Amino acid sequence: MSTLVKLTWVETKLFVREPLAVIFSFAFPIFVLFILSGVFGTELDRGDEEEVRIWRGVTPNNYYLPAYVGLTMAAIGLITLPLRLASYREEGVLRRFRAAGVPVASIIGSQALVALGMAVIGSIAMVVVARIGYGTELPQLWPETIAAFALSALMFAAIGVFLGSLLPTARTAQGAGLIAFFVMMFISGAGPPRETLTGAMQTLSEVLPLTHVVILLQDAWLGFGWDLPAMLVVVATGVVATAASVRFFRWE
Amino acid sequence: MATAPHWFIAATIPAGRFSAVPGTNDTHALRVSHLSKRYGGVVAVRDASFEVEPGEIFGIIGPNGSGKTTTVECLQGLRDPDQGELSVLGLDPRTQGSALRNRIGSQLQESALPDRIRVWEALDLFGALSPRSRSWASLARDWDIYEKRNSAFASLSGGQRQRLFIALALVNDPELVFLDEMTTGLDPAARRLAWDLVRAVRERGTTVVLVTHFMDEAEALCDRIAVFRQGDVVAVDTPAGLIERVAAGSTVTFTAADSDLPWLAEVPGVDEVSREGTRFAVAGSGPLLAHVASALVARGIAPLDLDTRRATLEDAFMELSGGDDAA
Numbered sequence: 001m002s003t004l005v006k007l008t009w010v011e012t013k014l015f016v017r018e019p020l021a022v023i024f025s026f027a028f029p030i031f032v033l034f035i036l037s038g039v040f041g042t043e044l045d046r047g048d049e050e051e052v053r054i055w056r057g058v059t060p061n062n063y064y065l066p067a068y069v070g071l072t073m074a075a076i077g078l079i080t081l082p083l084r085l086a087s088y089r090e091e092g093v094l095r096r097f098r099a100a101g102v103p104v105a106s107i108i109g110s111q112a113l114v115a116l117g118m119a120v121i122g123s124i125a126m127v128v129v130a131r132i133g134y135g136t137e138l139p140q141l142w143p144e145t146i147a148a149f150a151l152s153a154l155m156f157a158a159i160g161v162f163l164g165s166l167l168p169t170a171r172t173a174q175g176a177g178l179i180a181f182f183v184m185m186f187i188s189g190a191g192p193p194r195e196t197l198t199g200a201m202q203t204l205s206e207v208l209p210l211t212h213v214v215i216l217l218q219d220a221w222l223g224f225g226w227d228l229p230a231m232l233v234v235v236a237t238g239v240v241a242t243a244a245s246v247r248f249f250r251w252e
Numbered sequence: 253m254a255t256a257p258h259w260f261i262a263a264t265i266p267a268g269r270f271s272a273v274p275g276t277n278d279t280h281a282l283r284v285s286h287l288s289k290r291y292g293g294v295v296a297v298r299d300a301s302f303e304v305e306p307g308e309i310f311g312i313i314g315p316n317g318s319g320k321t322t323t324v325e326c327l328q329g330l331r332d333p334d335q336g337e338l339s340v341l342g343l344d345p346r347t348q349g350s351a352l353r354n355r356i357g358s359q360l361q362e363s364a365l366p367d368r369i370r371v372w373e374a375l376d377l378f379g380a381l382s383p384r385s386r387s388w389a390s391l392a393r394d395w396d397i398y399e400k401r402n403s404a405f406a407s408l409s410g411g412q413r414q415r416l417f418i419a420l421a422l423v424n425d426p427e428l429v430f431l432d433e434m435t436t437g438l439d440p441a442a443r444r445l446a447w448d449l450v451r452a453v454r455e456r457g458t459t460v461v462l463v464t465h466f467m468d469e470a471e472a473l474c475d476r477i478a479v480f481r482q483g484d485v486v487a488v489d490t491p492a493g494l495i496e497r498v499a500a501g502s503t504v505t506f507t508a509a510d511s512d513l514p515w516l517a518e519v520p521g522v523d524e525v526s527r528e529g530t531r532f533a534v535a536g537s538g539p540l541l542a543h544v545a546s547a548l549v550a551r552g553i554a555p556l557d558l559d560t561r562r563a564t565l566e567d568a569f570m571e572l573s574g575g576d577d578a579a
Contacts, residue, residue: 006380017368096363101353
């Protein structure tokens with residue numbers, strides 16, 4: 001246990017010392033959210049049925065905030081975490097850890113905990129910016145929002161560990177992670193609203209985990225309730241990713 | 253740190269630290285019997301057997317690709333052997349790897365730390381893995397990296413990294429430590445410092461397994477040495493024993509103006525006299541230099557370049573490992 005705590009603390013410090021990781025995980029989603037909220041605005045024409053449908057009955061800035069909380073987790077889980085694990089393997093850090101007897105559960109656990117912690121901090125920073133900048137609402141349903149947040153963050157941490165276990169080098173991890181991230185960003189509800197996507201795009205977005213994370217978070221945040229199907233997809237994805245990480249984890 | 257003479261260290265190994273492993277008669281610190289390992293179709297190690305006694309500094313030498321690193325990786329449970337029995341501190345590295353890793357130290361080739369981790373953080377982290385760890389500060393002072401304690405790993409020089417790795421291998425006060433090419437990348441002064449520290453580590457009762465490319469290092473440090481050649485262990489002996497196998501005796505050389513010195517063959521211990529121009533080479537055994545020198549001086553010849561050469565471990569190594577590709 002003390003190994004896990006110590007390693008998590010060291011990993012937290014290492015994360016903070018990587019300026020690019022910090023920028024990508026925190027600043028980038030906040031920056032895009034700030035732009036989108038500014039462009040699409042803080043008002044909704046209640047008389048325009050089409051517009052109400054597209055924005056799920058809330059103003060665009062409120063629509064986007066939970067989506068970008070999800071995107072922060074995606075940035076950590078798809079880019080930061082796989083890159084870190086794959087570099088560790090490539091450079092021989094994992095080999096070094098293994099020879100010293102660091103348990104694999106501590107390595108994976110510390111990465112997941114750091115990812116979770118960073119998602120919390122990144123999301124709080126985002127809420128503060130959105131609230132100050134555009135007067136965006138806080139969650140309507142707090143317990144549901146917190147549950148949705150925890151499940152989603154853990155799912156992306158599991159995906160991150162899975163990708164970091166599967167992808168052999170830092171280069172492949174970075175490439176694959178960036179592709180997955182931007183595809184999800186644009187068609188999972190953090191780009192154009194999903195209602196405006198074409199049929200094929202909507203179908204594709206159904207199989208992307210970020211879509212279900214955004215639905216789960218939006219429903220809780222905006223007060224629509226608890227979306228059970230979305231939750232089941234998020235939990236199932238997390239379980240499968242965890243099992244696959246155990247199966248594919250390689251020390252070198 | 254104090255540097256005691258070799259004989260002193262050997263005499264002060266604490267008794268009892270390596271009492272027989274409970275339930276077995278195995279008093280070896282380490283035992284390899286009939287180890288074989290292949291990667292695909294390439295044989296890395298073939299039927300290797302040797303034992304290491306508690307408190308020894310045991311060397312493993314051989315050309316690149318002769319199976320040294322594979323052998324120590326199998327011993328640490330980092331690779332699974334294809335065949336053979338391994339016992340390290342009475343444990344089987346294959347099945348008891350995690351129990352074993354708490355009791356051994358390991359300095360690996362081709363390993364690294366996260367770029368931005370600081371020296372003290374690495375020592376502190378690895379120390380947290382074992383309850384009986386030494387304080388990181390004293391270890392950092394021993395290995396001369398204390399003043400670098402707040403530096404990031406990526407900013408360290410090759411020698412500093414190497415010293416940090418050795419310190420990390422010793423942080424859990426191991427009963428047995430594997431040092432794989434410990435002094436690669438160190439400058440000559442740092443190498444000598446490392447040798448003294450390895451002797452001091454053994455003085456505290458730790459068995460040392462030293463994989464090395466440097467024959468002077470093996471000769472200076474090791475009690476016994478296993479010589480690897482293309483996956484085979486071709487010899488296990490003391491450095492002196494290995495030298496004895498390939499070349500007993502010595503050669504005395506000097507320059508003399510006389511074209512011929514027929515009486516040299518009569519000097520005690522001389523086996524063979526050869527001459528190239530004015531340069532003589534006298535091969536033989538026993539206290540050859542003393543006899544030859546005394547005979548020369550008695551005849552009024554006092555060459556300035558009178559010299560003697562005994563076979564070194566390097567000669568033995570070249571002969572035993574049988575290759576010019578030897579490192």
